[in-house]
Amino acid sequence: MAKNEIEKLLIRNGKLVEAGGSSMEDLVLENGIIAARGKFDASTHPGCRNIDANGKYVIPGGFDPHVHFSLPSPAGKSCDDFKSGSQAALAGGTTSFMDFVTPRRGQSLMEALRLRREEAAESQTSFGLHMGISEWNPKVAAEVVPLMEKDNIRSFKAYLAYRDSIGIGYEEVYELMRVVGPAGGLVMVHCEEGEMISRLQRRFLSEGKTRSTFHALSRPPEAEIRAIEKVIEISAKTNCPAYIVHISTGRGADLIASAKKDGLRVYGETCPHYLLLDESVYDPSCDDMQILPYILSPPIRVKDDQARLWERLSDGTLDVVATDHCPFNLYGQKDRGLDDFTKIPNGAGSIRHRLQLLYTFGVLTSKITINQFVSLTSTRPAEIFGMGHRKGKLLPGCDADIVIWDPDFETTITIDTSVCRCDSDVFEGFHIMGRPETVIMNGKIIDQRSGNPFSLPVSK
Numbered sequence: 257m258a259k260n261e262i263e264k265l266l267i268r269n270g271k272l273v274e275a276g277g278s279s280m281e282d283l284v285l286e287n288g289i290i291a292a293r294g295k296f297d298a299s300t301h302p303g304c305r306n307i308d309a310n311g312k313y314v315i316p317g318g319f320d321p322h323v324h325f326s327l328p329s330p331a332g333k334s335c336d337d338f339k340s341g342s343q344a345a346l347a348g349g350t351t352s353f354m355d356f357v358t359p360r361r362g363q364s365l366m367e368a369l370r371l372r373r374e375e376a377a378e379s380q381t382s383f384g385l386h387m388g389i390s391e392w393n394p395k396v397a398a399e400v401v402p403l404m405e406k407d408n409i410r411s412f413k414a415y416l417a418y419r420d421s422i423g424i425g426y427e428e429v430y431e432l433m434r435v436v437g438p439a440g441g442l443v444m445v446h447c448e449e450g451e452m453i454s455r456l457q458r459r460f461l462s463e464g465k466t467r468s469t470f471h472a473l474s475r476p477p478e479a480e481i482r483a484i485e486k487v488i489e490i491s492a493k494t495n496c497p498a499y500i501v502h503i504s505t506g507r508g509a510d511l512i513a514s515a516k517k518d519g520l521r522v523y524g525e526t527c528p529h530y531l532l533l534d535e536s537v538y539d540p541s542c543d544d545m546q547i548l549p550y551i552l553s554p555p556i557r558v559k560d561d562q563a564r565l566w567e568r569l570s571d572g573t574l575d576v577v578a579t580d581h582c583p584f585n586l587y588g589q590k591d592r593g594l595d596d597f598t599k600i601p602n603g604a605g606s607i608r609h610r611l612q613l614l615y616t617f618g619v620l621t622s623k624i625t626i627n628q629f630v631s632l633t634s635t636r637p638a639e640i641f642g643m644g645h646r647k648g649k650l651l652p653g654c655d656a657d658i659v660i661w662d663p664d665f666e667t668t669i670t671i672d673t674s675v676c677r678c679d680s681d682v683f684e685g686f687h688i689m690g691r692p693e694t695v696i697m698n699g700k701i702i703d704q705r706s707g708n709p710f711s712l713p714v715s716k
């Protein structure tokens with residue numbers, strides 16, 4: 257494209273789908289933003305490249321607020337880095353994501369943020385970072401408000417699990433919320449009681465119960481439910497909004513419902529694996545190599561939990577479906593824990609297929625509406641994390657991050673189509689419908705394999 261030539265796109269004849277409703281309207285995209293919305297034709301907008309979206313849905317680009325690219329673990333880093341992970345995101349219709357800074361104990365938060373930003377620079381999409389809090393002391397406490405004011409960090413993440421590395425306790429979460437709440441931020445919490453888990457892990461190992469099936473048994477539903485209960489209490493006491501990540505149990509989701517009924521600012525997130533997989537993936541009669549891909553925390557639960565989570569998506573209790581994308585290779589990483597389940601790196605990935613999975617198993621089965629689908633995967637996470645004025649909507653002035661969704665496409669997930677770098681995929685073999693046929697980011701059509709914008713001629 258010539259230097260001063262501005263690429264303009266006109267998306268016509270599609271059905272715009274947003275959280276609040278749907279309408280047959282056209283969009284003009286210019287200078288990276290949505291310039292106009294209404295009924296247009298080529299003659300009113302000369303110089304635009306026309307995209308015919310007849311029979312398609314036009315939706316805001318996906319926003320995934322919970323991914324872990326290049327996450328360090330004793331078994332090496334999670335296998336998607338910011339480049340491959342963001343390319344997988346784009347291939348699946350997700351145009352923005354949020355990852356985490358995970359400072360080591362003793363490390364300055366600002367220093368950890370600087371290093372993580374360097375690592376993240378190779379991302380092909382726009383992104384944000386949450387700040388992990390892996391210890392609480394006067395030095396850490398003093399960094400929190402300056403990070404919010406100067407570095408635009410407004411979400412902090414606490415892990416109640418993983419106490420021997422990055423986890424903190426309830427008292428420390430209380431102290432964190434007491435600082436973050438009044439300053440206008442939000443605290444995300446991984447709700448699993450670390451002490452209960454450590455106790456069970458030690459017991460199983462001492463009894464010689466070392467195989468992968470003991471992972472889930474060492475992290476019972478009560479570990480999550482008790483932690484969610486406590487965190488809601490702390491959120492109420494400190495008046496600090498809480499965002500509960502990856503809720504895996506129906507009872508956990510019910511607690512979010514009652515907190516919301518009480519008027520508390522408590523948000524709930526779940527993930528595709530809790531909605532679509534059940535405990536049969538941990539069948540002890542299976543070989544451990546078959547079970548390893550499903551080792552993640554909290555673990556996959558029973559079918560009743562799955563059903564309840566869907567109900568809680570449908571009734572609006574849960575705000576977000578994120579991926580917690582954190583895949584580790586089966587060979588060379590997960591298999592390091594074959595003789596000791598506590599050494600298996602935890603995590604799986606679904607950023608490539610989040611939208612297609614939720615569309616197929618949520619919208620097409622009428623468990624959620626297509627408007628809820630957009631809300632859960634884009635609008636709500638953008639709003640909760642302070643990007644609602646620019647992302648998750650199809651309004652003039654918003655970023656031109658848009659997906660043209662072909663509802664008729666069908667395919668089966670295989671490891672070859674996943675784009676991610678991982679050697680296994682927990683959704684392999686799932687038959688899915690719909691696809692992001694065209695992905696537009698900052699007003700440019702994206703080559704979904706490379707993550708680069710296509711060079712487009714301007715139509716006359």
Ligand SMILES: [Zn+2]
Pocket residue numbers: 322324501580
């Ligand atoms: Zn996570």
